[in-house]
Amino acid sequence: MTELAPWHDRSKGRHGQGNGHSGEGQRSPGTRLKVVLYNPRAVFFTMPLALLAIGSELDPDVYEVVIVDGRLDARAEETIASQVKGALCLGVTVLTGAPISDALRISRIAKSARPDLPVIWGGWHPSLFARECLVEPAVDVTVRGQGEETFVDIVQRLADGRPLDDCAGCTVRLADGSIQENPARALASVEKFRAHDYGLIPVERYFELKGKRQLDYISSQGCNFRCAFCSDPFVYGRKWVGLEPTRMALRLKELWDRYHFNDVNFQDETFFTKRERVDALAKRIVESGMKITWAATMRADQGVRLPDEVWERCKQSGLRRLLVGVESGSDEMLKRIAKDIKIEQVFSTADQMLKYGIAGHFPFIVGFPAESDASIQATLDCAKKLRSASPDFLTPIYYFKPYPGSALVMEAVERGYRLPETLDAWAQFDYVAGEPGPWVSPEKFQLIERFKFFHELAWERASPAKRLLQKLARYRCNNDAYRWPLEMHLTRWLVPAQKLS
């Protein structure tokens, strides 16, 4: 850095009081202070809810929030370089994997346009690697976990020229170049926060890119569970906070009147954590007269405990699809990964979904460290049983990848597994595609890939042209006969696989 920014040191005064700051980003009477936020490029067009959350929390009378989304703006570099002129700071949301390289690129561009600009990273990767992200000179501050209060605090301090070295919830590079991790900030109730201001983003553009009028909405943060492959317990400490249902239904109705969406995708980790909340929300949606469908996440144990009248009300209010993480078809493996569900609960929940005509997404993971062949086979059998129960039940199978911050990864690291060590290496880390970890043999990998292909084809709603192929696929699946997969090679040659991350 060419100049040490004022937030580094407590002894420096407010802007304009001889702190060496360039003066850009200060507020003159009648003008608002600009805060620029960036969402890195990604494959899907989910609305940038993290940026909506932190941007909406800033007082609109004082701050002008500009959200730039790399997925919407083909010239994001130029937009950022020009937007950061006169801005108070740049905030970037960062997921582990490919989004890191775009986040790095944009942060570096911003810094070269404005060397004095504070650049703040938040989101899942900085929450897991707060210190490591600060090795990058273009990043000045990282925010850990829930961001609303910490971001408001940071922005106000920057506006006042106050230092960040006692700002809870963030990690900062100090004036002497050392990195200081400030104490964590307690998880606040999401009810305290302002309603998300969708006016900060071009909602119609997201509808267009998604190809449907689907609103993304977040109704809670965190999760009470402890799955050993997931980073949520690490980031949110097994705590959960959710919006109160009556107010949420009113907010949704206001948004419906404004944007005329016909579907809501609740992006919560565990939407069904409090069944009374979901029940009340479903009732309010029905009473509001909104004509919508909705999709959300549910754990299999929650589905089993959900009374029939709540299933009924959810369906009536538009519930169309549930994502139920199964992870493994082996009860023994489920125990090992601390999923705290049983396979029989998955099937009971699936039965309820069939009964109420609700589609399902049941993701699985194979190739956990030292997973046995029998355990993998149990997963394939379970996926087959679910998938063949309905063409509306999808059973994607992913390979275990070491998600940072999870208990399984810490275990693997203790046993010698090496995680990427630099931000650039993390950026290369592909969670979804690519080779499985060292825990799946090449033969197993081949079998699983073939299984995935035939099993998907066997039970989909096939067009008449595909019926013959489908019959053949069913024969293969029913007999576990996956040798000489000519149909697979031919199809993949004609239709290359979609990129997922």
Ligand code: B12
């Ligand atoms: C939508 C979503 C996506 C979208 C992202 C769209 C976008 N905006 O670019 C897409 C589909 C692209 C995606 C991709 C992936 N995702 Co995803 N995704 C989600 C999901 C469901 C919702 C995210 C969200 O908007 N949350 C709502 C906001 C309000 O919460 P938040 O993001 O946590 O933000 C808060 C704080 O983190 C913080 N914060 C966040 N950003 C910033 C920035 C600043 C400046 C500050 C100050 C604070 C701050 O403040 C916010 C408010 O409190 C989450 C689960 C969840 N419920 O969070 C998973 C989740 C984030 N994804 C995850 C994973 C694993 C993936 C994938 C690997 C694919 C997969 N298997 O799902 C890829 C990885 C990315 C890649 N390599 O491409 C993991 C986390 C992984 C990680 N370490 O980054 C999560 C937590 C799911 C899980 N439990 O496993 N994902």
Ligand code: SF4
């Ligand atoms: S996998 Fe789902 S239920 Fe398990 S800890 Fe993560 S968010 Fe919670």
